[in-house]
Amino acid sequence: MRRAILPILALSLAIPASLALAAPGGKQAAQINPELAAAVASPLRDKDRPRDQYRKPAETLAFFQVAPDMKVGEYAPGGEWYSRLLGLYLGPKGKLVGLYFDPTSGAFSEASQKGIREGAAKYPAEIANWSGIPAERFSALTLDAVPAGEKGTFDRILIMRMMHNLLRWDIADREVKAMRDLLRPDGMIGIEQHRAKADAPFSYTDGSKGYLREKDVIAFMEMNGFSFVGRSAANANPRDPANWPNGVWTLPPNLRDATEADKPRLQAIGESDRMTLLFRKRV
Template sequence: MRRIFASTIVAAGLCWAGPALADQTDMSNSVSFEDVLTQDFRAKDSIRDQYRHPAETLSFFQVKPGMTVVDFMPSGGWYTRVLVPYLGEDGIYIGLDPEVPSDATGFLATMRDTASRVPQQAAEWLGDEGAEVRGANVGSIPEEWNGTVDRVMIFREIHNMHRRDWLRPALVAARKLLKEDGMVGVVQHRAKADASAEYTDGNKGYLREQDVIALFQANGFDLVASSEVNANLKDTANYPGGVWTLPPTYAGAEEADKARLQTIGESDRMTLLFRKRP
């Protein structure tokens, strides 16, 4: 028996880019993720809630039970374990990965056979709870899915998509998948506005907000709103080793420096909402 979780919360940190979204949003009826976020299967995941703010982020993206939602590059399934139970038995969760070679190894190998892998993983984590779960790689999306998706989510992966030339195919696919009023929610490690082109080529994990907006606009999406819900003013965003210097990875950090990095926390992140342009 699948269950639908719901209660109430008010989202914070909103910065509207225009009136179009505000006209459609009744904040007094905002959806809460409290019941989902306190489930036992999220015991380890919940440690990062203080940095990822899943309830506020998904509320800002106007994700609601019963929707069809694409999660691009779901990776270890952190958001899978939020979205699948929250979308409920009337919803559909689609894990979508880029096209990777059949002989791929390492990081790339984790994105092979997404059509079978994502549903299997979700079943292992969640049993038969929540939404129908589907998976696909960008090059093998069933045609009947086109025009059926309410939201496409991209969490902290734009840098990988940019540096590996996955962004253009992904956004072409997103435009086909989305309904006419469909939207794309983006969370991405944020570089300083004056960061160099070399530092923001994707290999450090950080991108400039104005560059991300420009990339989406060039591929048929209009910015609707932005939020500072995932901002972290303590992040200097200038580490030689990139964003992975910060917790929880601490890549290249000296043991003596970890306490200082812990006080910074995870990265400063932009949170952007785009609508498919007609």
């Protein structure tokens, strides 16, 4: 069952002066470095670019303080969109590692376990194909088989629109613990997640609809050894009422079960309202 959420104790940490973060309640924007801007502008991303207006990749990665020479874990890679950009950005000087679910967690069928392991095995070659950067610049692992030498070596781990699945599959604790072990003492996790209204009932925010309450995500991470650094409004969408009976997948890009008559209205709303949160490993 999903863990009970405890009252939140907000912790404030010092932020490097070289990067302006949107701290809790703040409105400052993160600075985008030239290498990140160049990766976002790469012609290899031409088919990805239409979604930039909703996913704000430059602003998001800048807020997460992802530098081009860092070792970064992409948790639960979901296809080309973020993987290609991360490969372009980190491939030349950094290290990109695909982090895949623990297949033995009990949440996956035998066929799914096989698919998870196959996905990890082919990740480096896929990123190389999508980015044009040699496969040896990339690697991947499943969280049930973390080599001892990998622990404590990651600068950042990114969890993009996946927390709802971890919670509804009841594997969030073990997956986040494994990721925490991978991070350096000052390493951080960046989370982008579909955001429910603050007063939405638990029956709507248990993960099954895709939306979570921001306060619950913060409390969960704090209970699992992280300090809340700050939030960004980069992926906010106030047009999303976040109350769709069939969940977040009603909106673009899925438009699940939408009639032709409904599609113009849904497309005008755009993609979901999303929280963008940063957490530092607590030691």
